[in-house]
Amino acid sequence: MKINENYRKLEESYLFSTIAHKVAAFQEKNPNKKVIRMGIGDVTLPLCPVVVTAMRDAAAEMGRKESFHGYGPEQGYPFLKEAVQHYYFSRNIQLNEHEIFISDGAKSDVGNILDILSTDNTVLVPNPVYPVYVDTNIMAGRKILYMDANRDNGFLPLPDEKVEADIIYLCSPNNPTGAVYNKEQLQQWVDYALSKKALILFDAAYEAFIKDSTLPRSIFELEGAKRCAIEFCSLSKTAGFTGTRCGYTVVPEALEFDGVKLNGLWLRRQTTKFNGVPYVIQRAAAAVFSEEGQRQVKENLQYYADNAKIMTDAMKGAGLWFTGGENSPYIWMQCPNGMGSWEFFDLLLNELNVVGTPGEGFGENGKGYFRLTAFGDRRDTIEAMDRLTGYLK
Amino acid sequence: MKINENYRKLEESYLFSTIAHKVAAFQEKNPNKKVIRMGIGDVTLPLCPVVVTAMRDAAAEMGRKESFHGYGPEQGYPFLKEAVQHYYFSRNIQLNEHEIFISDGAKSDVGNILDILSTDNTVLVPNPVYPVYVDTNIMAGRKILYMDANRDNGFLPLPDEKVEADIIYLCSPNNPTGAVYNKEQLQQWVDYALSKKALILFDAAYEAFIKDSTLPRSIFELEGAKRCAIEFCSLSKTAGFTGTRCGYTVVPEALEFDGVKLNGLWLRRQTTKFNGVPYVIQRAAAAVFSEEGQRQVKENLQYYADNAKIMTDAMKGAGLWFTGGENSPYIWMQCPNGMGSWEFFDLLLNELNVVGTPGEGFGENGKGYFRLTAFGDRRDTIEAMDRLTGYLK
Numbered sequence: 001m002k003i004n005e006n007y008r009k010l011e012e013s014y015l016f017s018t019i020a021h022k023v024a025a026f027q028e029k030n031p032n033k034k035v036i037r038m039g040i041g042d043v044t045l046p047l048c049p050v051v052v053t054a055m056r057d058a059a060a061e062m063g064r065k066e067s068f069h070g071y072g073p074e075q076g077y078p079f080l081k082e083a084v085q086h087y088y089f090s091r092n093i094q095l096n097e098h099e100i101f102i103s104d105g106a107k108s109d110v111g112n113i114l115d116i117l118s119t120d121n122t123v124l125v126p127n128p129v130y131p132v133y134v135d136t137n138i139m140a141g142r143k144i145l146y147m148d149a150n151r152d153n154g155f156l157p158l159p160d161e162k163v164e165a166d167i168i169y170l171c172s173p174n175n176p177t178g179a180v181y182n183k184e185q186l187q188q189w190v191d192y193a194l195s196k197k198a199l200i201l202f203d204a205a206y207e208a209f210i211k212d213s214t215l216p217r218s219i220f221e222l223e224g225a226k227r228c229a230i231e232f233c234s235l236s237k238t239a240g241f242t243g244t245r246c247g248y249t250v251v252p253e254a255l256e257f258d259g260v261k262l263n264g265l266w267l268r269r270q271t272t273k274f275n276g277v278p279y280v281i282q283r284a285a286a287a288v289f290s291e292e293g294q295r296q297v298k299e300n301l302q303y304y305a306d307n308a309k310i311m312t313d314a315m316k317g318a319g320l321w322f323t324g325g326e327n328s329p330y331i332w333m334q335c336p337n338g339m340g341s342w343e344f345f346d347l348l349l350n351e352l353n354v355v356g357t358p359g360e361g362f363g364e365n366g367k368g369y370f371r372l373t374a375f376g377d378r379r380d381t382i383e384a385m386d387r388l389t390g391y392l393k
Numbered sequence: 394m395k396i397n398e399n400y401r402k403l404e405e406s407y408l409f410s411t412i413a414h415k416v417a418a419f420q421e422k423n424p425n426k427k428v429i430r431m432g433i434g435d436v437t438l439p440l441c442p443v444v445v446t447a448m449r450d451a452a453a454e455m456g457r458k459e460s461f462h463g464y465g466p467e468q469g470y471p472f473l474k475e476a477v478q479h480y481y482f483s484r485n486i487q488l489n490e491h492e493i494f495i496s497d498g499a500k501s502d503v504g505n506i507l508d509i510l511s512t513d514n515t516v517l518v519p520n521p522v523y524p525v526y527v528d529t530n531i532m533a534g535r536k537i538l539y540m541d542a543n544r545d546n547g548f549l550p551l552p553d554e555k556v557e558a559d560i561i562y563l564c565s566p567n568n569p570t571g572a573v574y575n576k577e578q579l580q581q582w583v584d585y586a587l588s589k590k591a592l593i594l595f596d597a598a599y600e601a602f603i604k605d606s607t608l609p610r611s612i613f614e615l616e617g618a619k620r621c622a623i624e625f626c627s628l629s630k631t632a633g634f635t636g637t638r639c640g641y642t643v644v645p646e647a648l649e650f651d652g653v654k655l656n657g658l659w660l661r662r663q664t665t666k667f668n669g670v671p672y673v674i675q676r677a678a679a680a681v682f683s684e685e686g687q688r689q690v691k692e693n694l695q696y697y698a699d700n701a702k703i704m705t706d707a708m709k710g711a712g713l714w715f716t717g718g719e720n721s722p723y724i725w726m727q728c729p730n731g732m733g734s735w736e737f738f739d740l741l742l743n744e745l746n747v748v749g750t751p752g753e754g755f756g757e758n759g760k761g762y763f764r765l766t767a768f769g770d771r772r773d774t775i776e777a778m779d780r781l782t783g784y785l786k
Binding site: 069117243268 | 394592650
């Protein structure tokens with residue numbers, strides 16, 4: 001029996017374990033110092049009341065023979081697909097119900113979608129990048145090209161006609177940089193994909209953080225996108241579902257390569273290798289899309305947006321260059337005084353007792369940059385920014 | 394962009410849609426006739442009270458900031474892995490906690506495990522077979538060999554030294570045949586795999602239906618299995634989790650090919666392409682393994698076993714040859730009077746108003762055989778058997 005040799009090419013990422021070790025060592029030496037964590041992209045507010053109620057009711061349903069649910073449709077229950085369809089429709093995007101696939105989160109589907117695509121495709125990813133885009137393609141042996149995201153282009157690289165790519169990963173609002181493409185920029189990507197007969201894998205996991213109504217929250221707002229893009233979305237950040245696991249993937253009917261509809265291929269993949277999201281979780285997710293659910297999740301989103309505002313105000317006050325934070329929960333800052341990512345990490349931890357993520361953990365172009373997240377507690381966020389601006393004065 | 398061309402080689406299975414069409418047509422013509430469904434392998438009893446309570450409590454936990462759970466470990470929470478570890482230990486199988494991976498069901502992991510194995514392996518599957526074993530390998534372009542399961546070997550094929558296979562699928566108690574390997578037979582498979590340096594993928598989804606204590610419920614009861622096997626298990630049938638989605642996969646530390654531990658590869662796969670099972674579902678699953686949980690699920694298992702007994706008694710009374718039903722929820726019967734699978738299907742539906750699954754839907758060797766399941770309602774099961782034996786008299 002032979003293993004998949006591509007796994008040998010994977011580099012182990014020691015980023016988060018190195019951070020954890022450094023923080024643990026610091027805390028051991030300084031047990032009385034309060035460390036504020038702004039490193040990991042996980043939410044901290046609990047599930048909304050409507051979501052909890054829906055989940056509890058669904059659990060009770062499952063305990064009665066007459067309302068019990070066994071195997072459901074692999075691609076999700078109609079009640080949830082209709083809720084997602086309506087959510088898109090409220091933003092003037094028309095989808096058929098069978099174009100929507102309920103998933104256990106964007107991460108799974110972003111990885112699994114590759115099953116239906118040839119390993120002989122060339123992949124284009126930004127640098128810096130969410131490591132999952134890279135690792136899942138290394139596992140399958142695909143050739144990977146990088147495009148430079150940097151201060152000059154505001155960490156929003158645009159297509160280069162000279163580059164021949166088959167599969168393009170875009171994430172907007174971006175993880176890790178928080179940068180958001182505007183319509184004109186994203187249209188350039190759609191046009192490029194159409195001209196190259198390429199496929200865009202669009203990660204919209206942070207769309208709910210967009211406040212500026214001129215910015216696209218879905219790639220399907222752009223002309224022609226249904227002929228070249230798959231969109232992945234998630235309730236993880238929108239509704240605090242990081243530990244509850246539900247998202248959705250849109251594979252348009254019009255998406256066709258080599259005479260084959262990707263929608264049909266994906267349905268075949270999912271019915272063969274997936275058995276759907278738990279009934280109770282789908283009920284919880286549907287509650288998010290109810291009128292009261294939308295009101296409640298927006299309160300939580302506003303809490304994180306207010307955190308981000310506190311952070312960006314502090315950055316501006318300190319004269320630091322950054323992207324994100326305005327339509328995104330991530331702030332990507334240039335390290336002050338020409339410091340390196342890890343140098344700044346050590347300074348923040350040891351002097352200010354604040355933890356963030358060194359940008360170079362996301363790729364070469366992250367060197368000298370740093371990611372902070374707005375998912376923390378309000379008072380902690382204020383205190384961390386006070387410590388930072390006080391130090392930089 | 395090129396699609397995965399292997400998908401073109403997949404055959405569409407029209408088995409269950411053909412069945413559904415035939416049943417719908419019959420019901421339309423005969424609206425007053427009560428059709429009893431014994432075709433699909435889905436449970437009908439609701440979740441046990443301890444499971445529902447655990448799920449409701451966990452939902453409430455998720456609604457409070459101080460007890461909220463965000464991202465969990467991709468491989469499952471320690472509380473559930475320890476419960477599974479204890480479950481194995483109660484059957485004298487010692488596992489390390491990190492050999493256990495919590496999954497969203499056996500189907501997902503049986504398919505996804507192939508990610509870490511070379512596409513250049515030869516696969517050996519029984520015929521008849523659970524179609525997922527075949528389709529997932531066609532998708533990856535692997536060569537597939539079939540081994541004959543038939544009346545002569547009791548639908549329990551044994552290894553043939555002349556066959557060179559790298560990956561071997563075994564399912565015991567078997568779906569669709571209900572046949573169960575004994576220890577001596579399964580040891581032959583382990584010895585064969587060790588001698589060929591092959592990997593056994595052991596599907597133990599129906600282990601909880603084994604009543605005969607001499608029959609192996611886990612492949613790890615066999616000498617040497619930790620060096621050649623991965624085991625997939627599920628709460629779908631054990632605890633009615635078909636719509637709740639939780640299982641576990643055991644990848645032993647000792648399992649090594651080409652100098653690489655599969656445990657590490659699988660961990661890398663899961664941390665990259667999966668984000669774990671929902672917290673509330675893991676709490677529900679842990680309740681299954683509690684003392685009271687085990688008592689409650691065993692009551693349900695006994696209900697299905699009693700159904701199976703009614704069915705096998707009827708078969709014996711009618712002089713029909715069958716496998717399964719004694720340590721399995723499936724009964725695999727030879728169609729009476731030399732009938733073909735579909736011929737018998739039509740007879741059952743039109744004359745007796747009972748629905749089952751034609752054996753040939755699971756492969757060539759299923760021709761002339763028929764699958765019935767014991768997951769139905771008690772009174773329906775009795776009535777269906779009365780109709781069958783009455784007709785055959």
